[in-house]
Amino acid sequence: MKPIEVSHIARLLNHGPTTLITSSHADKRNIMAAAWVCALDFNPAKVTVVIDSKTYTRELMEAEGTFAINLPCVQQIEMVKQVGAISGRDLPGTDKFAEYGIATFAAHKISAPLVEGCVGWLECKIISEPHNQNTYDLFIAEVVAAHADERVFSEGRWHFDDHDALRTVHHIAGGVFFATGQQC
Amino acid sequence: MKPIEVSHIARLLNHGPTTLITSSHADKRNIMAAAWVCALDFNPAKVTVVIDSKTYTRELMEAEGTFAINLPCVQQIEMVKQVGAISGRDLPGTDKFAEYGIATFAAHKISAPLVEGCVGWLECKIISEPHNQNTYDLFIAEVVAAHADERVFSEGRWHFDDHDALRTVHHIAGGVFFATGQQC
Numbered sequence: 001m002k003p004i005e006v007s008h009i010a011r012l013l014n015h016g017p018t019t020l021i022t023s024s025h026a027d028k029r030n031i032m033a034a035a036w037v038c039a040l041d042f043n044p045a046k047v048t049v050v051i052d053s054k055t056y057t058r059e060l061m062e063a064e065g066t067f068a069i070n071l072p073c074v075q076q077i078e079m080v081k082q083v084g085a086i087s088g089r090d091l092p093g094t095d096k097f098a099e100y101g102i103a104t105f106a107a108h109k110i111s112a113p114l115v116e117g118c119v120g121w122l123e124c125k126i127i128s129e130p131h132n133q134n135t136y137d138l139f140i141a142e143v144v145a146a147h148a149d150e151r152v153f154s155e156g157r158w159h160f161d162d163h164d165a166l167r168t169v170h171h172i173a174g175g176v177f178f179a180t181g182q183q184c
Numbered sequence: 185m186k187p188i189e190v191s192h193i194a195r196l197l198n199h200g201p202t203t204l205i206t207s208s209h210a211d212k213r214n215i216m217a218a219a220w221v222c223a224l225d226f227n228p229a230k231v232t233v234v235i236d237s238k239t240y241t242r243e244l245m246e247a248e249g250t251f252a253i254n255l256p257c258v259q260q261i262e263m264v265k266q267v268g269a270i271s272g273r274d275l276p277g278t279d280k281f282a283e284y285g286i287a288t289f290a291a292h293k294i295s296a297p298l299v300e301g302c303v304g305w306l307e308c309k310i311i312s313e314p315h316n317q318n319t320y321d322l323f324i325a326e327v328v329a330a331h332a333d334e335r336v337f338s339e340g341r342w343h344f345d346d347h348d349a350l351r352t353v354h355h356i357a358g359g360v361f362f363a364t365g366q367q368c
Contacts (some may be wrong), residue, residue, distance in 0.1 A: 038232065180364075
């Protein structure tokens with residue numbers, strides 16, 4: 001895991017991978033799958049994420065003002081499908097991390113947990129835009145720190161050639177995903 | 185080429201493909217490559233696109249209020265690189281379509297030309313949000329019509345298995361692209 005310089009952060013998202021959004025507030029934390037995540041600016045790096053108002057992840061991220069974007073890979077696909085299929089509100093007495101045995105580690109600048117085994121992580125601070133949030137479920141955030149697995153992201157670029165299990169994933173519909181493919 | 189029902193339009197973009205944005209106004213037209221395009225809502229279908237204020241495509245799309253998102257495929261990759269590397273402003277007396285021999289056909293509900301040989305097309309009408317446009321170069325648009333190549337998009341889903349040349353593409357950085365890969 002290696003820190004990413006700010007001018008390269010957008011390159012983590014340029015190719016449109018599906019993400020896991022994590023958030024925490026007080027002693028609560030949650031994780032959800034999100035495909036509608038996009039780069040917005042280079043420096044300072046900004047992103048957009050679309051998060052439904054009914055989600056528990058959103059309640060925590062709005063309370064805390066921060067969240068993390070984790071980039072899962074092919075070898076985590078069953079976990080991605082699991083966390084995308086159930087709400088954290090429906091697990092009384094536990095949370096999704098415990099329920100599915102998802103290991104995490106501490107972020108550098110925010111409270112949200114980062115997911116072990118992912119290949120990229122973006123620590124995000126919400127830029128308050130109430131009209132976008134309330135009208136479109138659209139959040140704009142500044143990326144205050146970012147990291148990647150240097151086996152597959154180095155010199156500011158993804159290189160998946162020798163690491164099929166570490167390829168990022170792209171949601172199509174209904175729990176079906178494609179891996180990032182060959183260079184063309 | 186088949187029309188896409190509104191509830192399936194977001195599925196054209198869920199997996200994060202790189203796009204070609206086309207726009208036209210009066211007798212002018214332009215085309216540019218854009219990776220920062222994302223689904224925003226299901227029904228009515230909405231999208232976000234990030235378009236730099238210096239681009240000619242943006243000048244035309246703001247003047248007209250509409251634009252098209254074309255989804256290019258592997259067999260068009262050289263053309264995608266070409267239109268992404270030069271501004272339409274730098275081609276006096278001609279345009280990018282003529283310069284690179286890019287064939288187009290008429291959209292159903294907007295003036296922007298659609299690019300032949302692409303595998304998906306979204307006809308978009310800008311929802312005026314001046315703060316987002318001026319502060320973030322971020323546009324929100326409603327998709328007023330959408331179509332796809334039914335060889336690779338049918339029953340509301342992409343199916344690339346037998347059509348490697350028709351796989352969508354994902355920009356990484358610096359003119360390097362990956363194809364959409366295998367189901368996982």
